[in-house]
Amino acid sequence: MEKARSAVTNFFGRVPLTYTRFSLTPQVDGDASQVEMKLADDDECGESTLGDHVVKHREGHNQCKSLCFKILGVVLLFFIGFLIGYLSHRGRVASQLSSNNVIIQQEYTQEDEAGEIVGSDTPNMLYWSDLKPMLDKKVELLQFEESITNLCSSTREAGSENEVSSATMVYNEFQAMQLDKVWNDEHFVTLQDRGSSNKVELLKSQDTEETFTSMSYVAYSASKSVTASLVYCHYGRTEDFDALRAKNIDVSGKIVLVRSGNITFSEKVRNAEIAKAVGVLIYPDPSDFTFPTSGDQEIEAPFGHAHFGTGDPFTPGFPSFNHTQFPPSKSSGLPQIPVQSLSSKDGTTLIGKLDGPQGCPDGWKGCKLADPYKIKLEVNNIMANKKILNVFGVIKGFDEPDRYVVVGAQRDSWGKGAANAGVGTSVLLKLAQMIKQMVKEGGYRPRRSIVFASWSAGDFGAVGATEWLEGYLSTLHLKTIAYISLDAAVQGRGSLQVSGSPLMYSIIQKTLTEVSDPVSNNDDRLWTKVQSEDFLRPLSISDPAYPFLAYSGVPSVSFSFIKDKKPYAYLGTAQDTFDNLKKLVNVDSMCRAVANLAGQVILRMTHDHKLPLDFERYKNELRKVPIQLVGEWQSLKQLDLTVQWMNSAWGDFSRAVETVKNNFAGSDLEIRPVLRSLNDRVMKVEHSMLSPYVSPLDTPFRHILYGYGNHTVSALIKHIRLQKTNKELFDKDLFKNQLALLTWTVQGAANALAGEIWEINNEF
Structure with a gap:
C-alpha cells in the first residue's frame, strides 16, 4: 500500500523525489522518500550512464520513469473506478434484498450418474414465498395409511x-x-427381556387371594422378590411423597402403587427409592388418557423402562460400538x-383394597x-446383549454441507406401535422423499445438510440415539444446528404440545402461524391451538429429543x-395398533400436519442465511436465576454472600x-466467512449451557437449566431453601461451590457468544 500511495503521489507531482545512486539511504524531499539501489551500469531504457552521457541518461531515465508512473496511474484509476462501481452495485442489491426479505441462493450444478451437468437451468434465486407453496403442494399429496400399515x-x-x-x-x-x-451404524447394547x-x-393372611400377571414389563427393573404392605402414592411425584410425609405416612419398607402419567416411569421409581420403598407398581388410570372411542375402557399394562437416564446403562458415557472394550x-x-406394570383393571382392584381416604392427602x-x-x-427380568441398527440418509447442503439439521424417529416398538413409532417413521420417510x-425437480438448493435418522431401541430410553451421540460427543454440537423429533407426534386431534429449547421458540412460533389446523x-392456523406465550415447554427426560x-x-x-390435553391411552401397550389409531384420528390429515410443521422448520433451518435460532430467549431464562436468588436474600446474607457476581455474569451475557x-x-x-462466523457463535449458545x-x-x-444434578439451577435453589426448611441438611461449602461454578x-456462555x-x- 505504501508503494502504491507513493506512486500515485509522484504521478500527480505533489512531492518531488530524488535518488542517490549506489546508496541505500534515501534522499527525502518533503514528506516522501524512496530507496533505489543500482547494481548495473545500464538502466532498463538502454541508455549509458558513463562519462559525458550522465545528463542524457538522467533525461532518458526521467522520461522512462515518467512513462511508467503514468501507466501505473491509469491502472490505479481504472481499479478505483471499478471498485467504486462494484461497491455501489452490491449496496443496491443488499438494500433491495433487505427490503424484500428474500434470500439469494447461488446457482449450483451437479453431475448426474452419466457425468453430465444437470440442474444448470434451475433458477439461481429462490424466495421463501416460492419455497413454502412448493412444500404445501407436495404435503397435500402425501398418503400415510399404507406406509403405517406396512410398518x-x-x-x-x-x-x-x-x-x-x-x-x-x-x-x-x-x-x-x-x-x-x-x-447405518451398529451398536451392541444391553437390554432387558421379560x-x-x-x-x-x-395376599390375605399369608394366603394368595388374587394373582396379577401380564405380558408387559418394566425394563431395567431389579430382579427380586419382595413381600410388604402397600401404600398408594398418586403419580409418584416428589410432591406426592411430600404429601404422604405431611400426613405422617411412612413408605419406608413398603411397596408403592402409583398411576402412570405426568412423569416418567424412571422418575417415579427414583422418587420411591429416595423414600426407601422396596418396590413399585405402576398402573394406568383411564381418567388420565384419551381413548379411540367414548367411555372408560381397560388399558393393558404398559411397557416402559426404569432407568433414570438414556442410552445403554451398562456403558454410561461410552458408545457401544462393536469390538470396543469397556x-x-x-x-x-x-x-x-x-x-x-399392571393393567388399569388390576390397578383398580388394588385401589379397592385401600382403607379409605381417612388420614390421606x-x-x-x-x-x-x-x-x-x-x-x-416378583420380578425376574433377564439381561440380554443385542445388536441394534441406526439408519441414516442425508441430503447434502450446497453451501455449508458440514452444518446440518437432524430429524429423527424411533423405529422399534414393544407392541405394534402405530402411534408410538409407526407414525414417526412414516413421516420421516415421506419427508426425506419429498x-x-x-x-x-423443484430447484431447491438447501444451504445446509439434512440428516434423516431412524433410531433403534427408543423404547428402552433413546438407546440408539444416545449411543450415537456418545460416539460423536466432541464434534456434534459444532456441526448440528438442531434436532427435530417425530416420535409419538399423533396422539389425538385436539391441542398441540410443543417441548424444546428456548432457541427454537421463534422458529416454532413463526411456523405455527403458517401451518393450517x-x-x-375455517383455515385456522396451528398457533390458535397454543394461545400462550409460554407454549414451548421444557423437554423432560422421557422425551426422545432430551439427550440431544x-x-x-x-x-x-x-x-x-x-x-383434551391427555395422552393416547394405548401408547406403549399391545393395544397401540393401526386399527385403534384410525378410530382416534384421521391418520392422513394429522400426519400431513406433522409433515408440514416439521418440513417448514427443516427448510427454514437450511434456507435462511442467518440461522433462525432465538438466542435472545436465554437472556430471559438466565435472568430468572438472580431473581430467584434475591428471593432467598436472608439466607444468602447469613452466609455472607450476594447475587452480585451472578448479576455480573448475566449482564455480560446480555x-x-x-x-x-x-x-x-x-x-x-453475503460475505460467507462473516456469515459463518456469526452463525457459529449462535450455535455455541446451547452447548455453553x-x-x-x-x-x-x-x-x-x-x-x-434442564439437566439433573447439583450443577443445575433447580438444585441450587432447592439447596439454599434448606436453610429454612431443614437446616441440618444444608451444606454451606457445597452451596458456595454450586453458586461459584454456576x-x-x-x-462462559457469555464469553462463547461474545466471540x-x-x-x-x-465487567466484573
Missing part, C-alpha cells in the same frame, strides 16, 4: 428379527430415493428395587392397604397432537446478545 404389521422389539427387517426396509427406502449418502415368572400376588460399569440411574381415595392384606412382587424431490373448517439437548447441547424440539444482534444488523451477510465442571460419565445431563458457567477473546469485555 406396524408386527411387533418390532429392539434387536429382534422383525426390527432388523424394518431397519433394512428403511435403508432400502433411503437408497431408492437416491439420497446423497445412506449408511422374565417368565413375573407376577404380583395379593471396564465393568453401570449407570447410577439403574434402580435397586423391583418394578412391574385431600382428594385421594385411599393411601394404605387395609389389614390383613399384603403384596408379593425434500429430495424438491431438490431434484388439520381439524379446523441436555447431553450434547444441541437445540432440540418435539411436538405431538393430543386430545451484552453479548446485543453485540451479536448488532453484528448481524451491521454485517454484509452444559456445565464444564461435571463429568459426562457421572452426570450426563449437564445442562444447567456463575462461571453463565460467564474472539479480544472482543470480550467482562
